[in-house]
Amino acid sequence: MAPHLILLHPPSLFDSREIGARHSLASATVATSPLFEYYPLGFLTLMEYLARHNFEVRIINVAVKVAKSRRFDPPRMIRKLRPLAFGIDLHWLVHADGALELARICKEEHPDIPVLLGGLTASYYHQELIQSPHVDYILRGDSTEQPVVDLLQALEAGREPTDVANLTWKRDREAVVNPLTYQPELLDIRIDYRRLMKHMLRYRDLRGGLLTGYQWPAYAFNMTLFCRGCQMNCLTCGGSNWALGRARLGVRDPELLAEEIVATQQLSPHGVGIPGDIRQHEPDRLIEALRRRQPTRPLSFELYGPPGDEFLDKLASIGPPLDVHLSPESHDEELRTRYGRCYSNERLEAGLEGILSRGGKAFLFFLIGIPGQTRVSVMESVAYAERLLERFNERYPGKLDANMSPPLPFIDPGSLAFEHPEKYGYRLFARTLAEHRSLMRQPDLRDVLNFETAAMSRGQIIDVAMEAMDNMIDLRERCGLLKGKWVNRERERVREARKRSAG
Ligand code: B12
Ligand code: SF4
Numbered sequence: 001m002a003p004h005l006i007l008l009h010p011p012s013l014f015d016s017r018e019i020g021a022r023h024s025l026a027s028a029t030v031a032t033s034p035l036f037e038y039y040p041l042g043f044l045t046l047m048e049y050l051a052r053h054n055f056e057v058r059i060i061n062v063a064v065k066v067a068k069s070r071r072f073d074p075p076r077m078i079r080k081l082r083p084l085a086f087g088i089d090l091h092w093l094v095h096a097d098g099a100l101e102l103a104r105i106c107k108e109e110h111p112d113i114p115v116l117l118g119g120l121t122a123s124y125y126h127q128e129l130i131q132s133p134h135v136d137y138i139l140r141g142d143s144t145e146q147p148v149v150d151l152l153q154a155l156e157a158g159r160e161p162t163d164v165a166n167l168t169w170k171r172d173r174e175a176v177v178n179p180l181t182y183q184p185e186l187l188d189i190r191i192d193y194r195r196l197m198k199h200m201l202r203y204r205d206l207r208g209g210l211l212t213g214y215q216w217p218a219y220a221f222n223m224t225l226f227c228r229g230c231q232m233n234c235l236t237c238g239g240s241n242w243a244l245g246r247a248r249l250g251v252r253d254p255e256l257l258a259e260e261i262v263a264t265q266q267l268s269p270h271g272v273g274i275p276g277d278i279r280q281h282e283p284d285r286l287i288e289a290l291r292r293r294q295p296t297r298p299l300s301f302e303l304y305g306p307p308g309d310e311f312l313d314k315l316a317s318i319g320p321p322l323d324v325h326l327s328p329e330s331h332d333e334e335l336r337t338r339y340g341r342c343y344s345n346e347r348l349e350a351g352l353e354g355i356l357s358r359g360g361k362a363f364l365f366f367l368i369g370i371p372g373q374t375r376v377s378v379m380e381s382v383a384y385a386e387r388l389l390e391r392f393n394e395r396y397p398g399k400l401d402a403n404m405s406p407p408l409p410f411i412d413p414g415s416l417a418f419e420h421p422e423k424y425g426y427r428l429f430a431r432t433l434a435e436h437r438s439l440m441r442q443p444d445l446r447d448v449l450n451f452e453t454a455a456m457s458r459g460q461i462i463d464v465a466m467e468a469m470d471n472m473i474d475l476r477e478r479c480g481l482l483k484g485k486w487v488n489r490e491r492e493r494v495r496e497a498r499k500r501s502a503g
Helices: 017-022 042-052 062-068 074-079 093-109 120-124 145-157 193-202 254-265 283-293 309-316 333-339 345-357 375-395 433-440 458-478 484-502
Strands: 005-009 057-061 085-089 115-118 137-139 167-171 174-177 272-274 299-302 322-329 361-367 400-405 426-428 451-453
Touching (some): 005 062, 085 093, 093 115, 115 145, 193 254, 254 283, 309 322, 309 345, 375 400, 375 458, 400 458
């Protein structure tokens, strides 16, 4: 069957791979190059959901193709495709330039094929996007499975999509905004990596199907989703219920999720990542469903605050060694609270002891660019990370890791900080999508940032980030957490950033 919908994932920047290299720090805390090769997990849930409704989806990770081959010619590839519609993700704001450039290429090659955009950033900027001659539709919201089915059915039947939920479209060049009525609380979604593997074989396109970039295959088949939305409301995050306008968290059936996690484990030697703290919704049901299925490999849980002994015992009862991600953001408890995480260092350290003493491991993330945070405070966080890593790794070798970065390069549209910058101590350099697009094209990362705080300018944030990241690389290497080629790769990133910002 020829695909009805071709989902394309753009690189962050299209026209100049050189500019991508200059932003080497921007993706320092994610397993991709600065072209940001991850596509949204939603591509996989859409593929599965649409198959249930007799629509064939093809995924093409254009960002990976751009990153891997200098000879790759996007217009030539698009020219040969003829779906019912092209779908492009503008989920992350870092793709502001790449997504619109890809939309232009699709329209130029195929003026008669509709171009559909979706994702968190597209949803926020739908009114601006619909003005573009290269964009026909935007599907808004954190969940679009059923609206995409409804839109494809309307396109097949040649009728106006007046009743498609969450859709922004145009009638005679006038924007029409259908209401956002599809925001399910029980998510009928599946992340099925076997289906993705079959898809790669069917289209004989390994690069085009890859979920991630240079760390493939380590991070190819090992991420799942517990929820959509989030009950926390961290200052710079656009994924909270508040930012998304969600009344309640979107959650999944624990039995189905547990089944999916165990099936995913069978495909990868690496642990499965579970973002979204499971304590947000009936954790006991998921834990019980997992325990019954006896998973064998580590499950990596993101937790929004340190776990107590009782919860840790439950997590440990699932079977595999504990693996927990925590984001204390700063050593300074007041800054941590200001950012949206309210717990003491004492509780953090007790939680770490609990995880490590049960044979588990933990990862800590610290943030640069919290209002009120100065260069001195950032370096104190580095010193705190050093104390923790040295102390815990001496007793539990290789079990506690950490990293540090600003929210690069943008704070999220829709977040508290973006909507009320003065109130929360930020100053913004861009508001519209077009403004962010032009920031992305700046060669020096210091000019790309869309924010600064009252305490640190953009230049100061990047300078202290380079210093802190350098120190973290030394520390992690010393503690045996960063080894071999990864040390050089990380050092190269910072070196590259220093060279570019000096020149
Ligand atoms: C898990 C996660 C990740 C995972 C990625 C998982 C993945 N591949 O999707 C990792 C850790 C890799 C990651 C990385 C990054 N992330 Co992140 N991430 C999240 C998190 C915690 C959950 C995402 C989620 O719930 N998705 C579920 C829903 C919302 O999306 P989905 O199922 O994938 O897709 C549905 C809809 O979005 C929509 N949709 C999406 N694309 C398209 C395309 C079309 C055509 C259509 C029709 C619909 C559509 O329909 C889909 C199906 O219903 C959110 C926080 C949050 N609570 O939202 C942050 C969040 C999405 N991430 C964010 C950011 C900034 C990043 C990074 C840029 C950070 C960085 N500098 O490294 C990178 C980008 C990586 C890349 N592209 O290479 C911001 C995005 C803000 C913004 N508007 O730009 C968020 C909101 C919060 C935050 N600040 O971290 N992230
Ligand atoms: S950054 Fe905060 S609000 Fe956003 S997803 Fe994580 S915990 Fe939730």
